[in-house]
């Protein structure tokens with residue numbers, strides 16, 4: 001077997017959580033590579049952020065040879081997205097995007113690892129996935145991520161609080177507007193002008209639950225909302241562990257375990273965060 005690795009990097013004018021969202025967007029897979037003749041499409045999700053388990057189908061022709069690949073997302077975290085080969089003409093293929101904060105900007109490192117067997121099939125595969133082709137594909141992908149992330153970076157932020165207590169997450173059920181009534185979300189709301197995000201988390205939780213919380217760090221990637229804003233989740237804990245949150249303006253508040261997370265009818269934006277919320281519960 002012959003193992004190949006190619007890497008490409010780019011500096012993007014947006015925070016890590018926003019670049020993480022752009023990496024996960026189906027559009028990055030669908031149009032990011034179109035310029036170099038690769039047709040990609042999300043096989044399992046029409047238009048949203050990819051979650052672990054989603055599959056992508058790619059089709060191209062190299063030197064007149066058709067090349068079809070199906071990959072599966074195995075990780076979609078705040079600072080990394082990775083996928084592996086499900087079917088295609090190679091024994092192994094792994095794609096990894098890793099993010100690191102560089103001040104207010106984000107350094108994206110994209111790498112493709114693949115294995116080709118020795119012999120004629122191996123030579124064919126190496127021609128098919130040539131070095132120049134892969135580098136062009138990675139550069140096109142970074143451009144697509146940059147365009148999306150930089151267009152989202154100026155959006156107003158809605159903070160959501162992932163309050164964890166005794167291994168459970170607090171979810172609340174909306175009472176309005178009609179299409180969202182009965183669906184579940186995290187406490188939170190718009191960040192006001194001049195306010196920082198942790199302060200907005202504390203204020204919104206006080207207004208919605210009548211308890212004081214302490215923000216402890218970010219969770220998952222941002223999620224672009226249909227109203228033109230970005231949803232950004234902060235983990236939090238109760239300042240007084242004995243305090244009991246109340247549903248001030250919601251139908252109900254509920255403490256849910258990791259296993260119960262998928263039982264709730266979450267708002268669309270929150271559905272793509274459920275795997276990150278599960279990780280938060282299993283790691284704390």
Ligand SMILES: Nc1nc2c([nH]c(=O)n2[C@H]2C[C@H](O)[C@@H](COP(=O)(O)OP(=O)(O)OP(=O)(O)O)O2)c(=O)[nH]1
Pocket residue numbers: 158159160184185186187188189190225227231267268269270
């Ligand atoms: N708080 C919160 N909002 C969410 C979540 N998911 C999600 O799509 N949203 C949307 C719903 C709203 O359009 C927006 C939150 O803004 P908001 O809290 O200021 O707005 P609202 O509609 O609840 O109430 P209003 O103050 O505008 O009357 O973000 C979530 O998990 N928590």
